[in-house]
Amino acid sequence: MLRRTLVALCALCAGCALLFCAPATGAQARSPGWAVVVVDQESRSVLVLQSAEELMAYRGPGRLPVVWGWSADRAAGLADLTPARSWTNPDEAKSRVRQGQRYLLTTASGGLAAVVDTTTGATHWAADLGGAANPHSIELLPDGNVAVSASGGGWVRLYAASQGPRATAHAGYPLPGAHGVHWDGRTGLLWVLGDDVLTALRVGGTPAAPTLTAVRSTPLPDHGGHDLAPVLAEPGRFWVSTQAGLWRYDPAADRFTAVRLGGPAAVRDVKSVGDEPGTGRLLTVAPDHSGPCSWCTSVITLHRPDGTRMLRGTHLYKARWWGGW
Template identity: 30%
Template sequence: MKRRNLLRALAIGAPLATAGAVGAGIAAADTANFKVMVTEQVQNKVMVFDKNASFSDANRYKSWSPGTGGWSNLSDCRIRDTSQFGAIGLAAASGGKVGIWNITTEKDQELNDVLWSATPGGNPHALERIPNLGAFVSASSDGFLTVYAPTAVSNPSTLAKVQTVSLAGAHGVVWDPQNSLLWASGNKIVQAYSVSGTYRNIRLKASSKKVALSGLGHDLQPDFSNLSLLQVSDSYGVYSINKSTLAKATLHTTTRIKAYVKMKSGEYFYVRGDNTGSRDWGSPTVVFSQSADRTRSGAEFYKARYYTTAYN
């Protein structure tokens, strides 16, 4: 994690494409000073910073602090746009919880801003929203996806578990708006799922689209520079996947990448587990390919995200 050039050697020369629409007026455009959203597990907060400023308390743009217990060791964060609440935050925590919170005008938000939460079990690592249906899907590393569906799309309090889908080592989930598929990363695989039904009849079904990985899949994200690609990390590197052809290209061979995002500009940033301390899966540093790295003393970052409501 200390040497940025470990990951700079194999940049992919994909054509640039326009990123998805930015919702709620809060997500930064893909500019030289975009915002980064991180899960920090020592203070157990989701925090948002301008990427060109130090990741200090004074420079925080937003934060969300759910407390500990089932919310301990926050493992995922992202934001999505809704017609009812505007931008909402999505989070998963290895302590057992997944949930969403309302992103208000407050600078620092807490557990009382939560709109819905659930306890899927099995070390939750990711949560994604299926747009228009109001459903949510969590990934638990003990080996399954959990589907939560509403009776009223605009009312998250009506969400209830409707399906559990086996996926060994489930770590990442991301919605693919171009193909109306949900992609998930697990042990040595990225698998696409079709979505059928409405309200409490919403169901996932494994499609024929799947890609083999060499190790345990970790992060799974869109490529903001190319709508046709996904970015996935596993125990041994980072790869791009063509959503149509399923071709996989190796981008980097650095191990233990826990979060990886590629921007429209071609800049990418990542978190690499540093193998030290009580949280050896985390790191105090977010590494940027074209900018200064950001280190927060005493922190343990696990996920880092582009602060946008866009799916890609």
């Protein structure tokens, strides 16, 4: 079982949210690549794995090369949000750095949204938004406020998280099928992705009472917008995934360009996508439509150069480069 694997690999203290492993040494310390973070619904955990180079070379019989992890089930101070329910099917994990501190941003279909200090495990902000809302992505703004997109609720909300770890005051914007959210610091716009449109929102008001105003909206090339992420090699542009395709969007030209990755199957129903700084290597996750859930997989896929890695025993929903942006 994966739970036993994690316990054997990392020192897990009772009641502690963080899974700590030994510091990297030898080849691991010299690796030029970024680590990879995955959302595993089987272990109900966010897991940070070794770099792509090490991950692709790893041939352990049953142990995942985990270097850090977090689960709401073991997080101190979250009992009031009932993680046994609200942390069901975690579906997002991002790394963000604010004022020199790295944070994990995560959501779960059960309703939980959280921003966690990766050094101490302390919760910067968390809320139970309800399973009917189906939170799907999350973003941290420079002022400490937090944006959440909810596909079931059909909205994007900007919470006044800067005002406290359980702040509930928020601004809202209706967006059917809201799946993606990303803050573009270059333009000061909050980009949000729904079923059929990509929209840029202007944030106004104050940190305690924020507002959201749409400034532009572009129809998607096809239905079912899912993932929205920056193209790190081309600042200002975005990766956008839909049910049938993968796209690069250029806001300046207001144009979507199809991304080809070795056939239609490679770009269909992509749950997450991102490029590694320096190498340009793409990382994607898409469901294999088999096993216990139709929306998950045990495989992460890399492109340019191509390669796959099966993480046995996992039910992965997304995988991202564990960077700071």
